Amino acid sequence: MTPAAAAPAAPRPAHARWTLAACILASSLSFVEGSVLNVALPAIRSSFGAGASEVQWVVNAYLLPLSALLLLGGALGDRYGRKRLLILGTGLFAAASLLCALAPDLGWLLAGRVLQGIGAALLLPNSLALLNATFEGEERGRAIGIWAAAGAAAAAIAPLIGGWLVDNAGWPTIFYINLPLAGGAILIAGRFAAESRNEEAARTDYPGALLATLGLLGVTYGLTLWSSRMVVDATSAALSAGGLVLLALFLAVEAKRSDQAMMPLAMFGSACFVGTNLLTFLLYGAFGSVMLLLPYVLIEAAGYSPLDAGLALTPLAIVIALASPLMGRLAARTGGRLPLTAGPLVVAAGMMLATRIDANSSYVAAVFPAVLVLAAGMALAVAPLTSTVLASVDHRHAGTASGLNSAVARTGGLIATALLGAVFAAQGSRLLAAFHSALIVGAIVSAAAGAVAWLTVGRTPSPKRKAAEA
Structure with missing residues (x-):
């Protein structure tokens, strides 16, 4: 490495610490959301007069895109830049949180939850990947440990804050607490984090992501309909069967793409x-x-x-x-x-x-x-x-x-x-x-x-x- 190439290393420690702070703030959005919503579910159900299956979808509207798109979010960061995807995902999560807080009915709340899941699928893998690219050796292990500990601390305190807010200010306020976290993450990452990507990243596996999402949607929707009524009818059976077919097609696509797949079957x-x-x-x-x-x-x-x-x-x-x-x-x-x-x-x-x-x-x-x-x-x-x-x-x-x-x-x-x-x-x-x-x-x-x-x-x-x- 030439002296010129090594010169930018001097300010790196300060930038690395700020990058760690940005990644903690961004990822804490998902950790907080995963634990705070549970104490608010009864209030949300009462507010909208929701039925059993609708309560399930308040949770699963978030988990579905997060589950299906998590690997795609990491692949997009490898290809287009982890800092860029972290900021994009965090911004989307913040906008979706605002939509959830202002939702006039259950349909808008579920739409906001879907967008939150997409945002989390973009920011979560790229927060960890950005840390991996910023730190080296023992510093990397220490940074990831701090990142994980901060996530655990956020998950521990979130139900307390959420419970107090639901009691004293109403359930929509649990979504407002995401806004300052997201704003801080975006500002710090934009100012201090260095962009990183994998220049050898393969073509993004969009067909696999689409099939995984639709397949999980079909299976989840079918099971939700069945479990709320404990009756297997034509709709729940067709949705579940269609989801399983799409998941089988997903596996076929992944096998064909080999090591360029979103989920390489060689593993x-x-x-x-x-x-x-x-x-x-x-x-x-x-x-x-x-x-x-x-x-x-x-x-x-x-x-x-x-x-x-x-x-x-x-x-x-x-x-x-x-x-x-x-x-x-x-x-x-x-x-x-x-x-x-x-x-x-x-x-x-x-x-x-x-x-x-x-x-x-x-x-x-x-x-x-x-x-x-x-x-x-x-x-x-x-x-x-x-x-x-x-x-x-x-x-x-x-x-x-x-x-x-x-x-x-x-x-x-x-x-x-x-x-x-x-x-x-x-x-x-x-x-x-x-x-x-x-x-x-x-x-x-x-x-x-x-x-x-x-x-x-x-x-x-x-x-x-x-x-x-x-």
Whole structure:
């Protein structure tokens, strides 16, 4: 490298710190949105007089585009610039949040939620990719750790802020809090972040993205209609079948595009990669459904205020944030098999504990133990899952594998939410009975995730991972 080329390195540390700040602010939009909405759902339902399937779509209108377009968002950043896509996604998320806050009816709210999901699919992968391009070596690991910790902190405090806002200012205000975060991210990124892209990026996989989106839409819509009425009619069957056909076409397109695909199928030659993604789908689907239902049931059936429901969930994010780094270091020494088997089993135990929650149970005796055990189980699994996924593929697929695993986690939540119609349709004692049934099903699914880990994940750290760490 010539002296002239090296000259711009002098101001880099200050710019790197500001880039980190911009990425934290941008990504916190998604972390906050994912946790704050749950405490506002009862108020939103009451405000619009929404039915069970409509409540499901308040959640899934966001998760659907996020799940389907997450990989495309990363590919667009590689091709057209990560800073550009981060700013574009953040701006779209802010505009969509304003639309949600001002929505005169449920249709406009759902439109805003779809746009939020698209914005999140653009900003999330590019916030991490921008950090990866800005920092090197140990600084990169430290920056990503700060980024992840800040996201966990945002997720921990968001239900408290959201609950207070719903209680005192109405549910639309939960969307206004996104505006200063987005404005700060855009201003800082525009001023300080350096543009980066992958000059060798392949042609963007638009056909794959379209088929994945439409396929997931068909399956999700069909399952939502079925679950809200528990009847298989011609419409729900046709939508589900059509979605499955489109997803099969998506796989055919991805196979034809080979390494230029949005989801290269060569990665699925690793049994560990297949197993960890199946585990992700099952565990995050079960856990996401409980995190959606728990505050809803506490508010609707147990008489909690939105603020109280937010406080009830606070230990969860705190335990996960504090314990996950320890579990990551443990998995680096012992391999992912043990924590990835134990974590889902502990989550299953937490769900069974939560079946003790009823209209008159105290927080300390019934809710807190369940939340604590759920948090411990997820803390066991979160960090080892990420490292095991990355270790299961070769280096050139590491970024795609990480993005795909994030998309699978959101898809698990998407499908699980689509299956919760019977719970949202119930009231009074029937709501608690439906909630307990959902918890039992969730516990079975979580235990199945643990069994998948035991059967597919190696006992020791991967040679590729150990070589990389050496």
